[in-house]
Amino acid sequence: TRGAYESISDWMPSSSKIRSARSISCKFVTADRILDWDIADFEALGAADFERLCGLGPEIVILGTGATLRFPAPALCQPLARAGIGFEAMDTRAACRTYNILTAEGRRVAAAILVA
Numbered sequence: 001t002r003g004a005y006e007s008i009s010d011w012m013p014s015s016s017k018i019r020s021a022r023s024i025s026c027k028f029v030t031a032d033r034i035l036d037w038d039i040a041d042f043e044a045l046g047a048a049d050f051e052r053l054c055g056l057g058p059e060i061v062i063l064g065t066g067a068t069l070r071f072p073a074p075a076l077c078q079p080l081a082r083a084g085i086g087f088e089a090m091d092t093r094a095a096c097r098t099y100n101i102l103t104a105e106g107r108r109v110a111a112a113i114l115v116a
Contacts, residue, residue, distance in 0.1 A: 014108070029111045030056050031103050041113055045072050050079040058110035060086035062104065065093030066114045 013023065026037040033056070037074045042065055051059050061080055063072065069091045090098065091112055099111035 026115055027111075027113045028053065028056065029099065029113060030058065030109070032076055037112065039114070042066060042070055042072075045076055047076050050077055050080055053110050053112060054079050054083045054085060056110045057108060059083055059108045060088065060110075062095045062102075062111045063087070063089045063101050063111060064092030064111060065089055069094075089112045 028035040028037050035056075037049070039045070050061075065067050065071075069089065071089050077087050088095075088098070092115070095111055095113065099109055102109040
């Protein structure tokens with residue numbers, strides 16, 4: 001049985017609920033960490049964001065792009081590809097569900113959650 005881990009229990013267009021605390025800011029979430037992500041919106045994504053995710057040691061990164069699915073420019077994801085880390089983009093509601101499932105299975109996953 002998998003031990004305790006950080007889960008995302010709810011998402012709305014302006015906030016997410018991680019553990020039992022509602023957050024109106026964007027976050028990076030792993031099984032054992034919740035980190036603030038200082039980003040305004042999807043258009044502000046940069047390679048440095050993906051490099052920071054590499055430093056969290058995941059086998060896969062799930063990007064929640066807000067209320068609708070959007071894909072970042074392939075060049076932005078190069079740090080993940082170079083590190084051999086899988087990547088999936090999906091709307092944030094689907095990203096939260098997928099993160100919870102993979103984390104419950106014991107996978108090393110990092111979620112990058114955009115709330116706007």
